[in-house]
Amino acid sequence: MSKPDDLLTIEAKRPRFGPLTIASILTVVIFALDFEIRPGTGLGALYVVPVLLVSYAGPPYYAFYGAWVSSLLIAVRLLPYPLAELQPAVPINRFTALVVVWTTATIVYRLRQTATERSAIARDLADMKYALDQSAIVATTNTKGTITFVNDKFCEISKYPREELLGQDHRLLNSGFHPKEFMRDLWVTIANGRIWRGEIRNRAKDGAIYWVDTTIVPFLDDLGKPYQYMAIRYEITDRKRSEELLREQAALARLGEMAAVVAHEVKNPIAGIRGALQVIVSRMTGDPRDRSVIGDIIARLDALNGIVQDLLVYARPRQLKREPVDLRSLITSIIGLLRRDPTFAAMQVDVSGEPQPVSADPEQLRLVLQNVLMNAAQAMGGQGAIEIALSCEPGTCRIDIRDHGPGMTPEVIEKAFDAFFTTKHRGTGLGLPIARRVVEAHGGHIGIRPALGGGTVVAIEFGTPPALLRA
Ligand SMILES: Nc1ncnc2c1ncn2[C@@H]1O[C@H](COP(=O)(O)OP(=O)(O)OP(=O)(O)O)[C@@H](O)[C@H]1O
Ligand SMILES: [Mg+2]
Missing domain, CATH: 3.30.565.10 (Histidine kinase-like ATPase, C-terminal domain)
Known part of the structure; x- marks a missing residue:
């Protein structure tokens, strides 16, 4: 992307010939008048005008070039001249003129220097903001948690248009995943002026879940109290997904081992007990209520067997026979x-x-x-x-x-x-x-x-x- 600010800087360093030409003509005119008009006048002070013109024709130090040339011309009039009617100027007037010219040059130099430094800082800030906007998801909120600014990346990931975000608070994106204490800790940290870092799971407008690595920086006023918070986030959804997958696989592997033990230690005894109960039922001749109790026991055993079977299928999937x-x-x-x-x-x-x-x-x-x-x-x-x-x-x-x-x-x-x-x-x-x-x-x-x-x-x-x- 082109940086127009750089062009401005180059422009500022290049001398502009319009003001320089006018300044040169004015200098010659003032010098000529200085010779014409009778000694004792404070005409030398008029040199401030070309000094001002020169100082704005290029970089700030041009003001001193103008001041040096003017000083030379002011001083020339102090010399004795061979012509009888041309008297040297009164020294005190010349001195006053020099003071006026140099004071003006110094003030102009300082003012322009400060302005240049300020514009350099502003340009650096704009550059940093540009770099941040390109790489991170940025938002600012006020102390009440109301969103006051979001960058394009924020809108892109949350799938909300900017106008739907501004004026809302971050609860709009809450995925309900983090416990209340987590959010409380976040707010307590930043409200006390400390930086908070952590990983947050959010929900986009279309319901999609995304994870962001988040740093929230509180900006403090003169009393040390936050007046605004800036959150800088980076998306880490893919990393979180693979971590979750790894955890799931590890848990499944453990579950698989457990399921093998359960299959051996639980399923076989269940089958034994069930068989024995069926034999007992077939031999029973007495109260039918006893039969129904045993029927209930068998039903419960079947349910238990079903759970163990489900666990086995889930934890130890067998080879597919398509x-x-x-x-x-x-x-x-x-x-x-x-x-x-x-x-x-x-x-x-x-x-x-x-x-x-x-x-x-x-x-x-x-x-x-x-x-x-x-x-x-x-x-x-x-x-x-x-x-x-x-x-x-x-x-x-x-x-x-x-x-x-x-x-x-x-x-x-x-x-x-x-x-x-x-x-x-x-x-x-x-x-x-x-x-x-x-x-x-x-x-x-x-x-x-x-x-x-x-x-x-x-x-x-x-x-x-x-x-x-x-x-
Ligand atoms: N058709 C449905 N309508 C409403 N809720 C559902 C439906 N299907 C699943 N659920 C919800 O999803 C949950 C998980 O379903 P899942 O089949 O994995 O377990 P379950 O039915 O609770 O127990 P199990 O199937 O192991 O006996 C259910 O408890 C229920 O809350
Ligand atoms: Mg079910």
Whole structure:
């Protein structure tokens, strides 16, 4: 980018000939008059005019060039002259003229010097601001936390136009991730005039999450009290994502080890106990209430077994055995299973669209759809209709599962795929994490969005077999 200020500086250093010419002509005129007019006049002081002109014709020190030339011409008139009618000037007048010329030159020099320094500082500041704006996300707020300035990068990352940010406070971008104490500590630090540094997770206008490495600098007044805060931020979303991924992988590895132990130490005894209970039930002849108690125990054991199984699937995914899977018949069989549960017996499921076979491990794909359909049925309390829309094009098949339940808040959507996150009394919080792990292992995608008119849509995308791609 061009810097017009630099051009101005070069201009200022180059002598301007207009004022110099006028100053030269004036000097000659004053000198001639000085000879003409009778001695004793204070005409020498008129040299200040060419001195002023010269001093503005180039850099500040030009004022002294003018002063030297004028001094010489003033002093010349003190010499005795051979012509009888030309008397030397009165020394005191000459002296006064010299004082006036030099004082003027010095004042002009100082004023111009200060102005030059000021414009250099202003230029440096403008350069620094330009560099900062190019590299960082910058905002200033007043002491009440109201945003008073944002740079272009701030608008770019937050996706808010400037006018929607100015006058608001930073809570507009709050992602609800940081605890209250974190924010309190930030405010206490800067309100006490100290610099705060940290990493903040924000939410953009479109709901996207971004992380910023933040430094907030308080500007203090003469009494040492902050009157404004400047926040300088750098985006670190990618770094945070890879850190999170690493942590997730480490946690999964630990969970995998634990799951192996659980499988061995819990699953086998459960199977043993269940078998023994079934034998006891088959031999029981007495009170039917005892049978029902044992039936309850067996049901609880099955639930426990299911949790251990989920944990295993999540923590130790097995090798995929891909084959072309017919979506419609898979969905029909899952719905059949779902309806066996009396709570969901009345559940309606409408399937629309023309499916193509997808390339997937049928057992694992069953797990995905089972979990998502179960969530939809639970959200609707076993009443009403779930809509499944299948849309396939060469290469991919998309399954949109829509329910008419209470829907999910943005906070729940954000956490729904975290392992063990549940809002249900008896939930394990492994259904959606398992679904995501399986879908991603297949190279597909799964996402959640609120449905228009209420409820939730879970969208799953799977690849179709390569043979179909070629067809
Ligand atoms: N269709 C939906 N409607 C509303 N909320 C949902 C829906 N699907 C998932 N959720 C929310 O997401 C959370 C996580 O779902 P997930 O399937 O992972 O676990 P869960 O259903 O609670 O337990 P689990 O499936 O392990 O028995 C749920 O607790 C619920 O709050
Ligand atoms: Mg679930």
